[in-house]
Structures are given as C-alpha cells and as structure tokens.
Amino acid sequence: MDAKREDLLQLYYYLKLTRRLEDRVTSLYHQGKILGGAWTSNGTEAVSVGFGYALEKNDIAAPYFRDMGVFLIRGITAKRIMAQYFGKKTGVTGGKEGNVHIGDLNFGVIGFPSHLADNYPVGTGAALAFKIRGEKRIAVACTGDGGTSRGDFHEGMNFAAVRKLPIVFICNNNQYAYSTPLQLQMSIKNIAERALAYGMSSKIVDGNNVIEVYMAAKEAYEIARNGGGPTFIECKTMRMHGHSEHDSAKYVPRELLDEWKKKDPILNMEKYLLENNISQKAELESIDSRVKKEIEEAEAFAEQSPYPEPEDGMKGLYATPIAEE
Amino acid sequence: MDAKREDLLQLYYYLKLTRRLEDRVTSLYHQGKILGGAWTSNGTEAVSVGFGYALEKNDIAAPYFRDMGVFLIRGITAKRIMAQYFGKKTGVTGGKEGNVHIGDLNFGVIGFPSHLADNYPVGTGAALAFKIRGEKRIAVACTGDGGTSRGDFHEGMNFAAVRKLPIVFICNNNQYAYSTPLQLQMSIKNIAERALAYGMSSKIVDGNNVIEVYMAAKEAYEIARNGGGPTFIECKTMRMHGHSEHDSAKYVPRELLDEWKKKDPILNMEKYLLENNISQKAELESIDSRVKKEIEEAEAFAEQSPYPEPEDGMKGLYATPIAEE
Amino acid sequence: MREITYLEAIKEALDEELARDPSVFILGEDVGIYGGAFRVTEGFYEKYGEWRILDTPLSESGFTGAAIGAALVGMRPVVEMQFADFISCAFDQLVNVAAKNHYRWGGATPIVVRAPYGGNIHGGAFHSQCIEGFFFNVAGLKIVAPSTAYDAKGLLKAAIRDNDPVIYCEHKYLYRRIKDSIPEEDYVVPIGKARIALEGNDVSIITYGAMVHTALEAAQALNEKGISCEIIDLRTILPLDKKSIFTTVKKTNKVVVLHEQTKTGGVGAEVSSLITEYCFDYLDGPIIRIAAQDTPVPYSAQMEEAFIPQVKDVLSAVEKLIRY
C-alpha cells in the first residue's frame, strides 16, 4: 500500500497546522491570553496526524490530550479550537471546557476526559456498538505511555480483545509521563509488550515518521474493519516541550532532546517530500502560508468572539431535562 | 529442593482440614445453619494450602475468598472460622463480617475485600513496606482467573514489577469466573501471559498438585526475599462446586468435571504419599481422624458460642476515635 | 393486569425494551448464559443473542466505560452490576465521564446502570451497601430507586428511554417479597416525580426504596392510634422532586425522613435541608431523620437489625413529633 501524493501533502499540511496552532497557543499562553493551562503535542505531531488522517469519515476517535492533529483532521476548525483556548463562547464547547478538552460527535470525536486511559474503554464501547449493529466502522483510542499503567487501559484492551472489536489502540510513547521516565512506569522495553497480555496484535512504529504512523494505522483499521480484531500501535516519539507550558522540563536530559530534535517529524516529512521529488520548496511554502493565514484568522476570530454569559454555565446539564408540570 | 516428610504430612493435613471444613460448611449451609452464603474452594484446595504453607512466619498473605488453606495454615483456627460462618461473636471478626471475609494481622493475614483483585495492590503495599524497612519478609497476594481482568490486577502487578518488590502473585485459575468461562474473559491461552506486560517472571503449575504449588511458591518467595522481584504463578485447577453453594453450575460441562474429578488434589497427594512410601494408610487415617475431630469441635464451639450484641455493631469504626472533650 | 414480583417487573421492562428498540442491549458479569446472579436476565441470551446480552470479563470500569462509548454512538446500554457494591470500581467512569459528557461537550450518554443494592439479606459490608450516597453529590447523573413492582417496571423503562446516565437502584430485599398488579400496556413512570404512597394529615414520612414498606407498616400501627401519616415515596433521588416534598410539608407541618442509607451525608440530609430552607415557616417541629447507623453494614443478624431502620424507630420518631 502506498500513500498518494495528495495524501502526503495533506499530511504535511496537518503537521504544519498542528505545530503552528500549538506554537501560537504557547506564545499566547506566555502573553497571558490563554485561560488556564496549555498542553501541546510539540515534537509528536506525527502521531495524531498519522492515525487521525487514516480514519474514514464515519469512524470514531476517542483521543487524549496530545491529539490536536485528530481534532483538526476530523474537521474541528482552528478557529473553534483557538476560541476554546480563549474561553470564548464560539469555542468548541462554548466555554464550558478549555484547551484540549475537546469533543464533538458531529465530527466523530468523543470528548477527552482528563483521566488518562478512560477513553480506552469508551472507544471500545463505540467499537462494540459498530459490531452489534453490523456497521463497517472502526474506533480508535489513544493515550500516552503513562496512561498504559492505568486499570482502564487494561480493562478496555482486554474487553476489546475478547470480543475482537473493531478498534485500534494507539499509544503516544513520548518517553515521559509528566516528569516520570519510562523506567519508573514499567519494566518492559517496549510498551507494545503490554498487548501480549490480551493476545492482541501489536506494532511498533517511528512516531516521528508521519507516513509510517499513517500506514500502520490504516492497515490496522482495515484489519479491524474486516473483523480481524484490535491492534495496539506503539508510536515511539519524544515530548519536546515541558509537560505543559509552565513546566521547564529540567528533568529531561538535554542530550536526549538534542538527539530527538534532529528527528523532528515536520523536518522529516519535508525532507522526504523534497528528496523523493513528491513536492517542491515552493509548494511546501505555499502550504505553510495557508497554514499561517489560517492560524492568524483563528486567533483573530478567537479574539473577537464574545465571552459566554454567566448564565450559560447553568444550561446543558442534562440531555433530557426533567419535565416541569 | 525437596520437601521434607514432615512438611508433606502437614500439607496433607491442611488439604484434609480445608476440605472437611468447607464440606461441613456446605452441609450446614443446606441445613440453613450458615448465615448468608457459602463459597468453598472444593477441588482447588492445593492452591491455597500450597502457597500458604510455603510462607515464613513473618510473611504476609493478602488472600482472596478461595484461600481457606491459607487462613488455617496461618493459625486462624477452624473454631474461629466456623463461628464466623455462624455469625457468632467468637468468629474471626466477631460477627462483623461473614464466611470467607477473614483477616487477622496477628496471623499475618490481610482481610479479603470482596472486590476481586483489590488485594493485589494491597499486598504490593505490604511488600513495599518490607522493602522500605529493609526487612527480609515477603507478601503473597492471590486472586482468581476472573480477578485478572480487573484494573487493580494491572496496577498492582505493574507497580510491584517496576519497584522489584518482594511479592508473589498467585492466580487460582479454576476455569470459571462464576459462570463465565475463560474464553469470555481473555483471549490468551495461559493467564501467565499476563505477566509479560510487566516484564515479570511467571510460572504455570498444576494447581491440583499441592507439592508442585508449594515448591513453586517457595522458590518464588526466596527469589522475592532476596531482592529478585516478583513472580506470577498461575495454578491450573478446576472449581468442582458451583460458584457458591446455591449455584448448581449447570453451565459447566459434565465431562469437564468428570475429567478433573480424577485429578482431585487430595487423592493425588494420598497416592503420592503411599506410592512413594512416605506414609502409610494408617498414618493418613489417623491424620484424617484428627481433622474430623477438629471440625466437630469447631462446629460445637460455633454452635455454643453467643451471638454478638446489637450494640457491638456500633463499635470499632475508627482505630482512633474522635476524642470527646 | 397481572400480579408480578418486583424482580419480574424489572425483567419485563428489560425484555420489552430489548424487543422494542434494537439499540438497547445488556452487559455485565454472568448476565448471558447464566441469566444473572439474581436471574433477572434469564432466557434473554437465548432470545436476543450474544451480542445483545453480553457476558463481560470481570471489569466494572471497563464495561461501564464501554457502555458509555456505545451510548455516545447511539446505543442504549443497560449495565448490570452483579451487586451494587461493585459499582465503586466503575466510579470514575460514571462520575467523570458519563455524568459530565453532556455538560462539557454535548455528548449525550444514555446508559442505565442497574445496581442491586441494600441490606437485610445477611450479605455483610460488600453485598448490602446503599450506593446512592456515592453519586448523590454528582451533577449530571440521575438516580432512581423504585419501591414497588409497578414503579420498578415504569422507572426502568423511563431510564432506558432517557438520554442521560441513570443509576437504577433496585432493592434486592424486595425482589421476590413484593408484588403488584401491572397493566398489560406499555407505561413509564416519569423520572423526577415522587408519589404519595399513603395520604395522611398529621406527619409526613419522606422515604424511598425498601423503607417505603417499613413506613407503611409503621403508618398502619400509628393509624390504629389515631395518627395519620402521609408517606412520600421519592422514587427519583437525583434530582429530587422538590414540589412534592414541599407540598406534603405544607400539609402536615411535621416531617420524618427515613432511609436505609447511612445517616451522615445521606439523601435525608438534602431533603431535610431543602425543607428548612424553603418551608421553614410551615414547620411545627424538628425534622427527624431515621437512617442506618454510620458504619459499614455488619454481618450478624443481631447487628444488622440494629443497623437498619426498623418500624419501631419510625413509631417513636412520629410519636415524638406528634407530642411536639
């Protein structure tokens, strides 16, 4: 299976869009313009862009908080996301939620609950629904390396494996859970080994190579879609910023960052596109200009959008409000 | 390493004691003399007797509900256990708890909470304490095949492995979790494969062979005691009664029971002792008489013991009651 | 009309909803081939198949999370907890995912969690708990607790058709002990509405679940002494039907709140404080709460009886209020 030129350029576009969006959020955070905190996927964008882009329109994503690429690819616009960061009424959740706590079923995205790995069983449930209804849809759930130590990781993976559900589990292994390095989280070399406990297939991919992530996800999706059951994909990458933008990450050895910097997923992709004559500098620059403009517009939109009314927070608790007589 | 004659006879004694105690409980249950329900380890006694007998005096057990052998071996008398089943004041917990919900730190036994696998992290914590204090003690935790699907199994196993704690995890794989057969619980062939997810050593033993269980446990305990970290031991056996004594277990194929009946752990051991000239029929019979008498005395003790006072239930909530001025 | 038990009412509601709506399905431990620890789903596996009656691995958080995910994409899962006590293992999914989905990002989560709860069955601390207190302070959930076979059926149907997560507290003690005449036709009992279990004038007893029957027994004894009790069966615990509560208070001016849940932080505290806040001028005496003592549920019969509110406790509370 080979990726088409059009797809490769789209992957490049989304990598750039994710990077520029989150970089801008970072600046705005330091300017005090973002409400609350800011977490980015800097350095690991190829993961969410890769597995997000491999989805079909009717598939469902149950992401975690470093999956900005998925939100964008699914069609949640940079405008709405930026407004979300500002706490504006036009944000994805109307200001009820902030930053990466994004969900919108109109675009097949299940909301991210902070509690890591909670979306593993939830994604499994979406896959179960598809299986019960005999639909050819799949679900994908993602969490970090840290999240794989949680009970919900185990319970979700196991249930999906027992029932051979159409779901793919992604792990963004960015070497750290906040400040905690892998060796304090687990005594295995590859997180993919966790899949052995469930008799589930697994794959390890270079999480800084968007094409590799994309191809691996696509393949696993097709297996799942055709009744072959779940796959676990470990994407090895590196978190290049702090845990959040207020964390200087002094606990990460400088050399490690230097080493991974050379493997930046965007530079990687650029090089690939140019060296293989798939694209030219000018074309890539024009994509980048488009991205820049999109982010500028998103920011302007967010800036100009109104804040929610205090009363808005009193609405929407129930989907079926209690009927008053 | 070879087991001594004395140990072998003790193992035989405890197998018998466990079987007869629980058989008597079963009869009493059907006579309506037991308060609440009755769960037994019938057919799987070699598991708890084996790993219980391998413990040293200062070790700690965090058992589950089919671990009657452990309670007895640790020194919690049949009298107190029988009184527990009757809901008497002289029961292990003074009537506050019933049947197999037994714990007594005077005998190194952490109480069993119904919630399966909860004792995996709890046992891990006891091992952590030993490690922190530099004591040469180990902990053992046990659960059923069903319990291995729970998040607490995962979180306990993982933490113990990361910190190389002095604990051994036992799984009583009796083929069913209540009515649920293994293939609806997991898609692996051996539960021991679960240990791969934690980089933990594991071992599969014949759970109907008390010597095998005992030797495997003893070996794993020594590894743990000497800083070698945890081991997971899967004991393959078969639950020969219903889930509890009110369950006729119609869902278990008759042939399966017939097949396992031939492998009864007590008959197994009897045969071994006789065929290898370790003991003679007369000696075994005298052990059995001792056991019978013990159970009779236990029942009489339970019968004659007083019920708790209603007010007793209002006591003991806190270990440090709030001081009144 | 047919006489059926509380348990049969639950079973009928499930059966009819499964037949009516293909998006309804059941999952939990031993609900399939075995038919559930209490046999509520007996025969369903044969009737609806392994993909609508799902035996799960022993993993409450996992299968509750899965129910949530299925609900988000259009299903109406009914989760069975084998005993309500095990719902503690699914607490995070219920409280942080199910309860907050709709408010946070608009994700409607129509799941029902059946929780066989309550004591009086010598089950001890882990097979007798009232679990409504775990969830009562959690905005976004609904909690119902029927006391009759009629309501058991109607509330379960309403819960399944509701678009929010509903915790359905079914009292194990009532399963085979009470019966009702049930209409042949489909009906629902609306969530959020209490009912008057007994009309009366002197004292209101506000209660729910198995305690409704304790209250009725007490009321009968009191009636013989010329004291007329009004019994309010809350039916829905979250959100409470304030209107019904206030109406009875304004009528009788004296209130006993009764529940099997432990006292401190129980539903009764909320009922009592709502009354004090909004009907203070109507009160002719203190609001007396009768509830289980603040301990885990003890095992022995003697202790459990002292733990759980009894008819005599209701009698003395009402008599105290009458004398007030």
Add this chain to the structure above:
Amino acid sequence: MREITYLEAIKEALDEELARDPSVFILGEDVGIYGGAFRVTEGFYEKYGEWRILDTPLSESGFTGAAIGAALVGMRPVVEMQFADFISCAFDQLVNVAAKNHYRWGGATPIVVRAPYGGNIHGGAFHSQCIEGFFFNVAGLKIVAPSTAYDAKGLLKAAIRDNDPVIYCEHKYLYRRIKDSIPEEDYVVPIGKARIALEGNDVSIITYGAMVHTALEAAQALNEKGISCEIIDLRTILPLDKKSIFTTVKKTNKVVVLHEQTKTGGVGAEVSSLITEYCFDYLDGPIIRIAAQDTPVPYSAQMEEAFIPQVKDVLSAVEKLIRY
C-alpha cells in the same frame, strides 16, 4: 513564629513528620525528582531518598491500594493525588478497603490522601472539583479541609499520626494566596474540632476551606452595616464537630451554611439537617445554604464566577436572615 504560606505549611508538616517518624513515606505521581505538580514535595527526594519519596506509575488505584497495604503492616503513607479530581480512580480502594478494614476485621489503616482540590483557577471540570462529596457518606473515613496555613500544618500532622484513613483536602486556590504566623514548635490541630474563625452575635456562617475567606470578607462588609457574624470554620468535615455547630446556633439563632462544593448532597445539607433536628427551637429563621451550582465546574471565567459562591451571595443571604 514565622510567616509561611498555606503551601509551605503543608510542606513543613510533611518534612517534619518524615524526619520524626521513619514509617512516614510519600507516594504519588511526580512527587520525587520533580517535587510534585504543585512543588509541595520539592527537595524531599534528595533529602529522604527514592524509597521514602516514591514516584509511581500513573495508577491511582494501584498506589492507593499499595499505601493501604503498607499502612496495614505499620507504615504511615501519605498519598499525593496530582489533582483531587483523580481520586475518583482510587475510589474503590478508599471506600471499600481503607474505610472498612478496621470495622470489618480490625485492620487499622493509617493513610493520608492529599487531595489538591477546588476551583477559581480556570481548571475546568477535571482540575477544580470539590471531592468531599464522593466520600461524605462513607463511614470509616475522616475528611479534613484546612482554611489557614496554621491549620494546614496542624491538621496534616494530626492526619499522619491518626490511625485511620484521612482524606486531606488542600485548597489549591489558597496555596500561595494566604499566610500565617506559625510557631516554631511541633503542634497538631485535633481532627474532629471546628474553630471559631470570627466571633459574632447576629448570624452564624458555617463553612470551611477557601470559603472561610469569602465569609470573612462578607463579615467585614456586614460589620460596617452593624451586622455581627460568627464564622465557624469546620476544619474537619467527617465526622462533623456537632458541638461547635450547635453552640453557635444556640448563640445566634440564624444560620448560613456556605461551601464551594455543589449544593445537592453537599456537606451543607448535613450541617443544616443536624441543626434542624437537634436545635429546632433555637432557630429564628430558615437555614440558608450557599453553594456551587449543581453542574460540573465550567471553564470560562464568567461561568466559573457564577458557579462558585461569591461574597455578594453571602451578603444577601445574611441580610435576608437579618430581616427575617
């Protein structure tokens, strides 16, 4: 005496207890090398080593369970939840194991769970919750919630020395915003005892946590209008100090209960119903509860401000009672 912040007070209590008693140790996510998400344990790893300041895998149930096991064999673990919100993942271990060990089978379980809780920091639904409601109906736990640096230190020491499981609710909003003069010597603040934060005669405001400061601000404004408020800082939420509550009610006869937790099923309901039950004749007006609205914590500043009780809410409640 030295002026230190609320956060420094917590840190000092931990440091002194770690130094005093070798059975005390800390475990949680990022508490070691990093020093904790809020830097409460900064420097401890260097001072006490990796076996007394343990970075754990991301697994709240696992490490809380481990704390319980360690406590059962003689240790005094202090568990740090990174945010209180994540305590939901350890709910089962706390409620069914820790809380019930001693009652069920005599296993004393001296663990402290530090829960950085509360809103006003634009953290949204998962980084702002008040979690006391999860546990308030659970017999066997103790819950404390200091509002001052002095109490933060004294209550934490008391919690560590206590033989029962204590949930220590530390309010994130107060961490660096308030200071106190703290004695040089070792001291504890006893669990189970409220304090009078302000003496007064006209109305009692019963509260705890960050809301004590809201109450104080309101009381000052009211004082200027000639209204004298008595403020009770509960400090311990479970079990409540009934004596202190009843004493203030008998003095002022008018009561406002104030908390940041959502209203329905909150601690305020229990306080209010205790008063109505035991001090009914002393009440000269309704008991008004001021609490957060019954929703998850909203993110945007506008909504969060409307969600959390404000000084103006206290003013209008007190004024309403004064006019009563």
